[in-house]
């Protein structure tokens with residue numbers, strides 16, 4: 125069970141306090157994905173720390189980007205790639221996402237690669253096609269790499285409070301694993317009140333949590349639900 129907290133462009137909780145509280149939770153790999161300015165403090169606090177993105181080149185004229193060797197030098201253990209906010213607001217393509225993932229894995233970082241359909245794509249019956257394409261590109265670049273974890277994040281559920289039903293999440297996760305057999309986290313409005321039933325699904329291997337990871341109590345409660353779900 126993996127529970128990753130995506131702090132997005134928020135300062136997030138105090139890393140030391142979070143680390144102290146997480147030390148009391150067994151049976152779950154908790155990961156934090158803070159903004160770049162908080163990476164060092166999270167690493168120093170002993171938190172398993174991932175960046176929110178990573179470039180495919182080790183260095184170069186890529187203003188605003190950060191590379192895998194730079195993250196490794198800080199003690200960062202991995203990176204998100206392909207978050208829907210990157211795809212939606214910053215024009216990340218499937219090809220760029222897969223390139224980022226491949227370079228990060230090759231450098232020795234873990235990767236959480238996000239996939240998922242928009243409401244429009246779901247309504248028009250294109251959900252499976254969208255997932256097929258997103259995953260095919262990742263699979264082609266990365267293969268079935270041990271460092272790769274996937275996150276199913278239906279775009280309509282991110283930050284909206286509109287969570288997928290456990291049945292819908294299970295169905296999508298099983299479909300994703302049939303295309304690329306790696307652990308799949310569910311992301312999209314996971315909260316303490318809905319985490320247990322989502323995490324009880326056999327193909328839900330953890331959660332990628334946005335808003336609810338900004339408060340220590342709610343993140344802890346989701347981590348505890350994850351630990352209970354496989355005990």
Ligand code: PEP
Nearest residue numbers: 282283311312313334335
């Ligand atoms: C996310 O940012 O990946 C996310 C799932 O956000 P939220 O939990 O707020 O929907």
